Amino acid sequence: MKRRSFIKAAAVGGASVSAAPALSQGLIEWRMVTSWPKGLPGLGTGAERLAANITAMSNGRLTIKVYAAGELVPAFGCFDAVANGTAQMSHDAAYYHNGKSEGCPFFTAFPFGFTAGEIEGWVKYGNGQKLWDELYLPFGIRGFLAGNTGTQMLGWFKKEIHSVADLNGLKFRAPGNQGKILQKLGVTPVTLPGGEIFPALQSGAIDAAEWIGPYNDLALGFYQVCKYYYSHGYHEPGPALQLMINEQAWQSLPKDLQAIITTAAEAANRDILAEYNARSGPALRTLVENHGVLVRGLPEDVLIACGEKANEVLNEIHAGDTTPNKIVKRIVEDFLAFRADVVPWTRIGEQAYLNARRLPFEFKLKA
């Protein structure tokens, strides 16, 4: 919009555009591919806001055209599209690309890993960004945090889970490392883009599915097929979304546009989380009160079994690193080191408070 009005103003030679760059300096137009269904609340609309912010902050010098999943490349095609320059940037989740490197998922979420606040701390003020750059730059890409959904739900089930044995034989839409963990417990993991989960549940191609949380899961209608909605989203306790940028395109930008992008990405990181924080509660209420969804939590012994398998997967990733510079090994080790520093604090800080809020006490106005 801004760009169009700027071009129009420039064409009529208005004096009011003197602060804007001359057309001869070149307006830049970039493509942003995403992994999200068009207009999907939170992820899709968050990516669109991020793009619009970059356009607005640059006064139209850098405009971003956003493509939903499948419009330019498939949902899981962002990594290749940005690496080969089909798009200059993308918005998706790093863990979709564990086929490129087992280091990728650590920049989304590792099971029993970081909350939204913790991963932000690791990437920005720990060694996270440095390791991430080292991981991605050989592919000609750089990555930035650009959103978070907050703690997700474990997923939707047609039957209750009372024990580890109840997981056995389930075809479960669970991507990445969560899929590997569940596979060790007898599950057949399936990876599907968000837009393909509902038909797969409906046809019986899969028995269970995780996607995000109440806000998005309500919109996709999973409650129409599955009655049980399980918490203890240990697999994605604070999954980060990423903005990937083609390195050559990045280097072609002046410093101010680079700063605009990094600042817009930081803003998106908080903006998207804020939207999930605001919308998830009312969506959960709608699911329970209007659609009769039954909310459950995993039994403790099932959680412990999942944790033990998560540790096995972590060790396999660490031992399986064949890169010459041992980047994956170093990411795993740094993830564990930061976790060891942050968890004791979270436990006596935020977690202690959250536990206190569960005590039988409630605010009530007297009048």
Ligand code: CA
């Ligand atoms: Ca998920």
